[in-house]
Amino acid sequence: MGQTRRKFLNFLLSITGIGALGAILYPVFSYLVPPKIAEANVNSVKVGKVMHFPPDSSKILKFGREPVIVVRDKQGEFHALSAVCTHLQCIVQFRTDKESIWCACHNGLYDLKGRNISGPPPKPLKEFKVNIVNDELIISKMG
Amino acid sequence: MKGLWNKIEKWLDERYDIQPMKEYIKHKKVPMHRHSVWYYMGGITLFLFTVQVLTGILLLMYYKPGENSSYESVRFIITQVKFGWLIRNVHSWSANLMIFFAFLHMFSVFFSGAFKKPRELTWVSGFLILALALGFGFSGYLLPWDDLAFFATKVGTEIVASVPLIGHWLKEVLRGGEDVTGATLSRFFGIHTAILPLIATILIAIHLLFVQKQGMHEPEEFKNLPEEKKKYIPFFPNFALKDLLFWLLIFNIILFLALYFPWQLGPKADPLSSAPAGIKPEWYFMFMFQSLKLLPAHILFLEGEVVGILTFGLAGTIWMILPFLVPAKRESNKILKIIGVFVVAFIVVFTILGYIL
């Protein structure tokens, strides 16, 4: 009788203990997860006059919260790609010597269409649409 | 002087009975043999940790965490504050040496067989301290908020994301958001200056307690000597003074490095600028970084990173619980030696590859 009674009380005690621990840990763990910041839904961004982009040059700008690299190649064509490497998120750069997009972190290489051509990147860079309206460059989401 | 000391001692003894402690210190001894020099490595690591705590506290007097103040305050420390450059350089160099000596200490303990029964828990606590030291290095590296720091943290926390199941959660908790921002800086500052120092201090205390309780490990060849051939020196004052000598030597090396090889502060981190060419992690992460880099993007149905991080996690865990897996007898010594040489060779080769590839 005493045995089972003791066992039962121990059981109750353990349950209470675990409950108390949960009641402490749950708020702590929730606290640690940062709250989501509402993202302004950006559909297009004006990035400046065409004349500010000489051929064979590039610029990195913000599209909402996303860095985007705008490249004007030797032929004068514009390309806009996500500037965040698909490997481990470093910011890529335009290499004039290779006419391609290069990531310094682990030597990843993309062509000007954003396709991953060598190195560790597993996916292509997201492409953005480039429009020119009244001599002004506007980039917007594809599709 | 002597009289005053005796009075204090009597006063204390009357209240706290310090005789047993005095006896203990008097009788503690250290074996002397060919490999005795390795006994100093742990002490050197401990000394360097003390240097970190002291210089870290000094840096705290001027350092201001934040996207618009971290970089500026470190620059202020090294350009305006009297001897600020010295304090920062010592903190940075001593951090590197601390990790180096912790590794050296670990491998010397491994090859001498000291990690086996009955010192399993000393080994486990030591391993955890080394892991914390790497955490110190990783979190501290971000604090100056220059471009190298920014990208190192970006890549490092992104690798964390490839841990199965909890990876993404962990990454967000570490970063304080989706990206590496001022929020990350606040968290890393808290981790670096409060969480890690607290846990590390507790673990180091436990580690030292274990060592005190069990005394120094004696290698087989020493244990097998006839009693009269075994040489010992008293811990106090003989060994302690030798310890001190090593600390002095290391301290001079740190000062030399701090004077002639100042720690760099690159351009300020800018989330909209490209990763600089030639970017590399700290040397003590190089072997992991390099092996991850050599893995293909996909292995079977998994991403290369996932396979890499799981392999390192598993290898690290096995290394940590090794004393529970091997028999204490000497039969296992050959295989253990091979494992140890392999691990050291792996680390050294991949570190070198990281710098030449």
Ligand code: HEM
């Ligand atoms: C209680 C102990 C510690 C405190 C209060 C502390 C504090 C700080 C502070 C305020 C900074 C930023 C200033 C700066 O960048 O120079 C810093 C940087 C750093 N800390 Fe610590 N630290 C402590 C221990 C450690 C330990 C044990 C390690 C390594 C094993 C370490 C490694 C580093 C590194 C690598 C940096 C970056 C150095 C740089 O680039 O300037 N710290 N620490």
Ligand code: FES
């Ligand atoms: S982050 Fe770009 S190649 Fe690794």
